[in-house]
Amino acid sequence: MASIFGHTILGGTIAALLLPERRHARWWAVAAACAFLPDADAIGYKLGVAYESLWGHRGLTHSLLAAVAVASLLALLSRMLPSRSAPPSGRLWLLLFLATASHGVLDAATTGGLGVAFFSPFDLERYFFPLRPIKVSPIGIRAFFSSWGLRVLASEALWVALPCMLLLVLRAGLVKRASEARKA
Structure with missing residues (x-):
């Protein structure tokens, strides 16, 4: 798995790109949380759930169906908020x-x-991408604060944080250019 840092950076970046107005900053935090939420399945290790099972790590909680369910539930709950804030x-x-x-x-x-069971529960096969440049993160806090964890962070800085930063800088440049064009 990627670390919580890589997941939250990507989730927050997606949020800043799709909802760039500062008034939506709380949704940036929600998106960052959604990005690491699938790892809640790691509790299965303590409960004896087999890694390769439907409920194991990278199983159902990592599927596209789970993403649809989380998005649908949270979007539905957001309707309870005042209309200006949603x-x-x-x-x-x-x-x-x-x-x-x-x-x-x-x-x-x-x-x-x-691998990841993207199509669970309909297809339990686990998938990897052909290009796998991100170092897998250790599970557990103690193991993360080791040389292994540092290698993961360096890998994520290159393959997650840097592209996210470039996207945000590019977006800011495009917004600035559009604003200047409107003034001219």
Whole structure:
């Protein structure tokens, strides 16, 4: 798996790109949380759930169906908020879906594990991408604060944080250019 840092950086970046107005900053945090939410399945290790099972790590919680369910539930709950504070429903749903689904995308680009069950529960096969440049993160806090964890962070800085930063800088440049064009 990618680390919580890589997942939250990508989720937050997706949010800043889709809902760039500062008034939606709380949704940036929600998207970042959605991006690491699928790893809640790691509790299965303590409960004796087999890694390769439907409920095992990188199983159902990492699927596209789970991303649809999370996005749908949170978008529905957002309707209880005052209308001024909630973004447009369709855009919010897309953000929450992409943020949650991004988890499996990053995990499928890592160097370890059994792959991601993107199509669970309909297809239990686990998938990796052909290019897997992200170092797999250790599970557990103690193991993360080691040389292994540092290698993971360096890998994610290159393959996750840098592209996210470039996208945000590019977007800021495009917004500035559009604003200058309107003034001219």
